[in-house]
Amino acid sequence: MEKLRIGIAGLGRLGQRHAENLAHRVPNAQLVAACSPVEQELEWARKTLGVAHCYAEYAALLAHPGLDAVFLVTPTSLHAQQIIAALQAGKHVFCEKPLSLDLEDCLKVEAEAARHPHLQVMIGFVRRFDASYRDAAYKIRAGMIGKPYLVRSQTMDLNDPGGFFVRFAASSGGIFLDCSVHDIDLARWLLDSPAPARVTATGTTVIHHGLREFGDVDNGLATLEFADGSMASFMASRTMAHGHETLTEVFGTKGRLTIGGGAQLNRVEMADHNGISHECTPDFYSRFSDAFLLEAQEFVAAALGQGKLSLKLHDATEATRVGLAMARSMRDRQAVDLL
């Protein structure tokens, strides 16, 4: 069996998950190298996954002999340059979302990728690989809800009393680029890629007041109008008490699909003096772990020439473009036109 030789850059929490998938659960992938500025992360890769070649520098990773592809799970600010460098080194690239917080950089990456048509570039909009979202997309394409005209999508995170994302706020791009970027991509995908026309957004801060100095909020609302008359409504929150809840509704002229209602952790239900209850997924990984694996499998297959990517690099640019418009609309307190 032909195997894709992959090097991973970034071994934080999510990077480790990707690394484990590549090492154990993608039959035609071979995790041959890893790169991190943090020595103990490399030590983890060596000991736990048996990764033989570990590098502190990204350039060294790219130079690893025989490498076919890189997985980038690095800070967003590095994405564009790292993708471009990888392409120029002749590597296929998987990169975590968002592509970039800078629209120019997105376009530069698109341009560079266009120069290497034989190389695959995928930005990890993981929800597109979730079995439930896929089923919904299939049903929409099959006409089961008539013509879809409205998407309501929300990304609601379990409150983190430690407020990790407050420290991360300076570089996250704010709640819309960090969280809603997924929902924006879903709306475009599920509505069959209409042109974004106009955005309004607002937000409020109810727990994590430290966000204010970054112009960010812990709860955001946004509305997106498309040129064809379809619409999308978004909510994002950092302050849920019950868990991570990703919920999307697609309204069509003959029906509505809801994906993710209830946020069930598993199939257990408790009936006690509090009534009847179920636990909820605590974080995005517990919700989308299978999708992270499918995403890696699709990327690897495409890079091996055994399939096609189901999303385009330009989709990532559009998600950034709309997310940036939301941030601006909230800041300036006025609608932002996108046409």
Added chain:
Amino acid sequence: MEKLRIGIAGLGRLGQRHAENLAHRVPNAQLVAACSPVEQELEWARKTLGVAHCYAEYAALLAHPGLDAVFLVTPTSLHAQQIIAALQAGKHVFCEKPLSLDLEDCLKVEAEAARHPHLQVMIGFVRRFDASYRDAAYKIRAGMIGKPYLVRSQTMDLNDPGGFFVRFAASSGGIFLDCSVHDIDLARWLLDSPAPARVTATGTTVIHHGLREFGDVDNGLATLEFADGSMASFMASRTMAHGHETLTEVFGTKGRLTIGGGAQLNRVEMADHNGISHECTPDFYSRFSDAFLLEAQEFVAAALGQGKLSLKLHDATEATRVGLAMARSMRDRQAVDLL
């Protein structure tokens, strides 16, 4: 508008609910008299409902001039003789379930009723009047689940730490005659009255150990086979932590109907650190309050000659007969044949 003049006997908790319905919510009913051995219950009827004529003795109630009908919400041991006396006095009779714990008495009541074909007699199998059970019955009759062949029905009561029913155990007939009698009636109704053929039952006592001296249990299981090959499975409990849960499933060759799953108190759902939860109906009245009203309305209409009863006196006899067989099966630890 012609009105049915009604006297109620028994003003305990459920009796008061019936009295309120008759006084305020059944337009063509007139609650003209009440009877109770408890003076303060009569006082309540006078003050709260404006019932003008209150009696300590049932015979006096029957003798009340112009009375058309009686509502019996009295101890089960009195049902048979009170129904017979009412019929002999020319009154229509509504009587709470069960008809009697004694099969002979059931038959005597049936015989007396047969002598007064112009008088209506209804035993209050209230679930038959619940909108959800009615919808299910309609769907079954319409063939929506194919041929029904199996009913699973359970009556699970919220644990009462005070253990009222332990003190009541001597006269309740036990868990099958007190609780499952409803489920037995539902099974017969929803399966279109096949002949009961054979019963097995067992039980256990996990909280209310005082039941043991009466040969009763706080959790019971029973199986009923019908002559046509259809079956029913029953559960009854006194020890639920979450509420009163009446749940019935009807399995047919093309589908299954479930009535009462979730036991929702209302349409409110809470998402908090415990996950997502809803509260449950605490007791049968919070579950079936609308059905108690519809039941009274049907009885009143039938007594006024404006409609027909949807259940027969013999249905109540059958429920008692099967319930008694369950109690015997549990006691003797062997199957009881009913054919």
Added chain:
Amino acid sequence: MEKLRIGIAGLGRLGQRHAENLAHRVPNAQLVAACSPVEQELEWARKTLGVAHCYAEYAALLAHPGLDAVFLVTPTSLHAQQIIAALQAGKHVFCEKPLSLDLEDCLKVEAEAARHPHLQVMIGFVRRFDASYRDAAYKIRAGMIGKPYLVRSQTMDLNDPGGFFVRFAASSGGIFLDCSVHDIDLARWLLDSPAPARVTATGTTVIHHGLREFGDVDNGLATLEFADGSMASFMASRTMAHGHETLTEVFGTKGRLTIGGGAQLNRVEMADHNGISHECTPDFYSRFSDAFLLEAQEFVAAALGQGKLSLKLHDATEATRVGLAMARSMRDRQAVDLL
């Protein structure tokens, strides 16, 4: 028992429901008169409800001797003048929502009401009387979700292929004043009446294209910011395939309450070749019939001096004010400030 003598004006579909409640289900109400320009509606009131006094003219109804109160279920354009006339005639007034589509008229009604402090005036924001909404409000006031900061509320109507509301569009005020006005009132109520600060709204028309000539849409989205930083997000639709779905979520710092999820018609669930399903409430009346009754009971009790109204006339003015701002925001494609 003292009874409130009531005359009803307007006997259309909803008017008939109110009339039935007053005639049969509100013990201390007496429906003594009715008024409608449609003779067959009056005939219905006479025959079905036994209303003795029927008038074609509103003035004649007001002049009916001994009348204590009026119920107005008339076209919105008549509300203000009819309320004012009733107050001047010394009658308590219940009026269906919305109070008016004209803010000036709302204020005139408030002013007139202030001149008659002994008269009760209630605008029928029926959802405030729903058991589930009341339970949610109670839980919020009890602190069970911490500080509430965001309401998401939607009113989604079953598609009516006949498009009744298209013919009604000229006088309805549009989707926000016809549907969202309820959600606006709920948001204010559940957030404890913060001051509305700013509104943005948009919409699309996907089935009922005839709405366009009235500047109306069949699906609308709106966002409302309050002066204290709390927010509300609204959806309204005329095009649902599954039923009438009124759903409200209240997000607080410690939890979220959802009211109305699932839109269950009853407690029946079907498992068949389509999977597991339940039917949905087809219209607002099947969802809120109990609330319409409680609303009438509260009004009657207050008019008899036996209780207080739980909502103020000014609440109705605020709902109209915000609804008008939404309509303007959609029309002008810009935010509308409300402070």
Added chain:
Amino acid sequence: MEKLRIGIAGLGRLGQRHAENLAHRVPNAQLVAACSPVEQELEWARKTLGVAHCYAEYAALLAHPGLDAVFLVTPTSLHAQQIIAALQAGKHVFCEKPLSLDLEDCLKVEAEAARHPHLQVMIGFVRRFDASYRDAAYKIRAGMIGKPYLVRSQTMDLNDPGGFFVRFAASSGGIFLDCSVHDIDLARWLLDSPAPARVTATGTTVIHHGLREFGDVDNGLATLEFADGSMASFMASRTMAHGHETLTEVFGTKGRLTIGGGAQLNRVEMADHNGISHECTPDFYSRFSDAFLLEAQEFVAAALGQGKLSLKLHDATEATRVGLAMARSMRDRQAVDLL
């Protein structure tokens, strides 16, 4: 990394699933050989999984040099002798449930296993490895439902119009040994292994009448009493229209856990003219695919000396013993004592 060298016997539908897991998803397993009397199944193993050594005879598989363990996914009638042969050849054994339809054979296997204490033997009661069942077991052990006293468990299969299991009926042992054996094992596990005391069972045939000649049914009911007073109630069916539904309820003195209610296929919900619905898992594999993997991982780890098996061989004997008693109770129409 040390790897367990495994040979699989039996490559039918479920065998193929096991083989894929061993080949790709259990990092420390190596699928080195396969055995099947069906040449095209071996061909599949060679081509799809790259299994180098394929045998037509089980004896040849056992003789494969360096083999550490066997996976038996063969007909039940072969289990006992194949396990014994494997143990005598010094191999660890994983075997699909049920252990055997013959109690004597179960005991012989137990005796042989006792002679090889260093060899692991696991019977695949896969539900014990499902994340939801594990969560429930954890919660029970943690006391969250008080003392558990009643398990209700059902295995309901999607109707197979082709009736595969009718052809399989002669060797399946009947519905209780084929389906309920899982529920029996769950009940024992979740109640902490009380001693089975008494069984009653019955059944009916509503679609697959061909079962009758084998004394089998397509819908069965059974009750199991334990020596400590706890109880279990079982349902099994071959005739569901909506899917495969495995549902277990555990009742305790302080609460109830339900595992598997709703049988959701995924997180998608459809709202259309039929109401609101979701699709259901079509078969046991779509429900338990993750558990099949965890089961293999636990077995491999234990065989490598890196963990302990969480279930005992004797558990499988007990499941067979109770299942046989159910079959006998149904046939003889009387209770069967097990003490």
